[in-house]
Amino acid sequence: MASIDYPIPVRHLITLLKQLPGIGPKSAERIAVWLVQHGTDTGIGLSHALAAIAEDIIECRVCGFFATQAEGCAICHSSARENDVLCIVEQPTDILPLERSGAFRGHYHSLRGRISPLDNIGPDDLRIDELTLRLTKGSFQEVILALSSDVEGEATAHFLVDLLSAFPRIKVSRLAQGLPAGGGLHSADELTLLRALQGRVTAS
Amino acid sequence: MLRSLLLSRFRCFDSLRLEIPQGVVLFHGSNAQGKTSLLEAACILLRLQSPRATALGECAQFSQNTFGIAGSLEGKETNSLRFHYAENGRKLSVDGESQRSATDYLRHSALVVWMSNEDLSLVRGSGEQRRRFLDFMASQLFPGYREALKSYEKALRSRNFLLKRDARPPWPQIDAYTHILDENARILTQCRRLLVESLAPLAERGQKEIASSEENLHITYESASGDNDDLFTTLNARRDEELRRRVTVSGPHRDDLLLSLNDKPAAKFASEGQQRTVALALKLGQANLFLQSRPEPPVILIDDIFGELDPDRRNALMAYWPLASQKLIATTHLDWLDDRFADAARMRVSQARVERES
Numbered sequence: 001m002a003s004i005d006y007p008i009p010v011r012h013l014i015t016l017l018k019q020l021p022g023i024g025p026k027s028a029e030r031i032a033v034w035l036v037q038h039g040t041d042t043g044i045g046l047s048h049a050l051a052a053i054a055e056d057i058i059e060c061r062v063c064g065f066f067a068t069q070a071e072g073c074a075i076c077h078s079s080a081r082e083n084d085v086l087c088i089v090e091q092p093t094d095i096l097p098l099e100r101s102g103a104f105r106g107h108y109h110s111l112r113g114r115i116s117p118l119d120n121i122g123p124d125d126l127r128i129d130e131l132t133l134r135l136t137k138g139s140f141q142e143v144i145l146a147l148s149s150d151v152e153g154e155a156t157a158h159f160l161v162d163l164l165s166a167f168p169r170i171k172v173s174r175l176a177q178g179l180p181a182g183g184g185l186h187s188a189d190e191l192t193l194l195r196a197l198q199g200r201v202t203a204s
Numbered sequence: 205m206l207r208s209l210l211l212s213r214f215r216c217f218d219s220l221r222l223e224i225p226q227g228v229v230l231f232h233g234s235n236a237q238g239k240t241s242l243l244e245a246a247c248i249l250l251r252l253q254s255p256r257a258t259a260l261g262e263c264a265q266f267s268q269n270t271f272g273i274a275g276s277l278e279g280k281e282t283n284s285l286r287f288h289y290a291e292n293g294r295k296l297s298v299d300g301e302s303q304r305s306a307t308d309y310l311r312h313s314a315l316v317v318w319m320s321n322e323d324l325s326l327v328r329g330s331g332e333q334r335r336r337f338l339d340f341m342a343s344q345l346f347p348g349y350r351e352a353l354k355s356y357e358k359a360l361r362s363r364n365f366l367l368k369r370d371a372r373p374p375w376p377q378i379d380a381y382t383h384i385l386d387e388n389a390r391i392l393t394q395c396r397r398l399l400v401e402s403l404a405p406l407a408e409r410g411q412k413e414i415a416s417s418e419e420n421l422h423i424t425y426e427s428a429s430g431d432n433d434d435l436f437t438t439l440n441a442r443r444d445e446e447l448r449r450r451v452t453v454s455g456p457h458r459d460d461l462l463l464s465l466n467d468k469p470a471a472k473f474a475s476e477g478q479q480r481t482v483a484l485a486l487k488l489g490q491a492n493l494f495l496q497s498r499p500e501p502p503v504i505l506i507d508d509i510f511g512e513l514d515p516d517r518r519n520a521l522m523a524y525w526p527l528a529s530q531k532l533i534a535t536t537h538l539d540w541l542d543d544r545f546a547d548a549a550r551m552r553v554s555q556a557r558v559e560r561e562s
Contacts, residue, residue: 159380190347
């Protein structure tokens with residue numbers, strides 16, 4: 001006798017849910033059952049939202065941030081931004097925290113990753129050609145490297161610094177590393193303190 | 205010093221709770237009963253690395269993938285340390301407060317000296333053994349060394365992979381990693397040099413005392429980073445060689461510690477007895493260096509060598525080791541015991557159980 005399982009549509013839903021990041025077989029089953037029992041409205045809303053994403057959301061061809069087919073990229077199409085500074089980040093999601101800080105009004109360039117040979121990711125897999133194209137055509141005076149400070153992030157930064165030496169009129173800078181705002185010295189680890197000391201600024 | 209040790213699913217121990225007295229503690233029992241594993245557990249708890257296994261996952265029980273070690277330390281303050289290993293990450297805590305980084309955790313721990321029969325490979329073995337010895341010491345003494353070593357090793361793996369992967373190596377990418385090697389190599393080289401400078405006189409004096417004759421041990425650190433420790437320039441100059449051999453040809457991963465006895469290389473020209481003395485002198489030098497460096501004496505873990513040493517070396521070891529240190533000694537037999545060990549606590553280890561005998 002064949003063993004009893006959920007009907008095919010439910011099983012199909014579970015299979016799809018399992019592919020989502022952070023969702024294992026148990027969670028997928030729980031979500032699917034909840035949608036079947038209580039979540040018809042949510043489910044239909046979800047399916048509309050998913051369809052809208054698939055249809056409308058694209059990666060901005062210029063900066064790599066999330067954009068819509070209809071209105072394009074909110075950053076690249078804005079006229080209120082400074083056109084001479086470019087901030088390079090690893091992922092489009094890194095743009096939002098920088099935006100929320102309110103301290104940066106220039107343009108962004110997301111690389112969509114970082115160099116990591118052991119994961120088989122090289123410069124060709126990143127949006128580096130798009131970057132050089134932008135720098136050649138644009139009027140950027142300064143490029144800020146806002147990459148993570150682990151080995152891969154640093155390697156990517158070094159790679160870009162070499163690459164950017166082909167644009168002698170552009171100033172290249174990196175984010176400072178140091179003490180977290182509002183934190184005491186006792187809560188910082190040695191490496192952070194060391195970097196903070198090395199990158200100290202004149203106080204008067 | 206280590207006051208207590210708690211093991212859970214660690215190697216042969218399902219669960220174990222052990223109070224550890226101060227001074228000399230003897231763990232004795234036949235082979236394969238768990239003596240070395242006890243010392244190893246103490247080493248992992250205190251330093252987060254095993255002197256035996258290269259990956260900590262090996263320390264879990266067969267068919268398990270997690271283990272835990274906890275213990276309390278008594279020094280200028282009392283700390284309880286807890287280490288939990290699982291396949292998807294480890295958890296560290298001090299006095300119940302979880303620690304984000306290994307550096308934060310290790311700050312509360314004691315220094316450790318590990319002595320075993322394999323110490324002879326410090327003299328006879330490859331440079332790898334001596335670098336491990338330097339790394340084990342330096343990461344205990346210098347904050348930042350451990351992190352620099354990890355970054356260096358990671359960058360080195362990527363760089364070597366890039367050198368091997370393509371018919372024509374992608375030099376711009378390789379150079380990006382050369383920068384990272386260079387930055388971290390400066391930290392490693394500087395610490396190793398400083399370390400050997402302070403270790404050398406102690407080990408050289410140790411050699412004389414143990415050998416009780418004029419044996420001049422000479423220890424020198426040989427950096428493989430090139431002139432002025434400028435690894436970036438050194439590697440650039442050796443690009444042809446790297447293209448041929450397809451590995452990173454210089455840097456701290458090729459450093460060595462040169463050991464010579466009466467001006468001749470100890471690995472080739474010293475007798476086996478002399479070599480054993482050199483190995484012992486290095487480890488005792490380490491113990492005395494740690495004694496000088498911190499207010500709390502190091503914990504000395506001695507795996508099995510006691511029974512193997514001849515009486516002269518045994519006496520020298522006991523004359524020269526830091527008196528204030530706690531010493532945990534694993535041994536298969538006790539017939540070398542004399543009245544100097546009258547105060548030593550004896551623990552019998554049998555089939556992963558430990559019983560206090562005296």
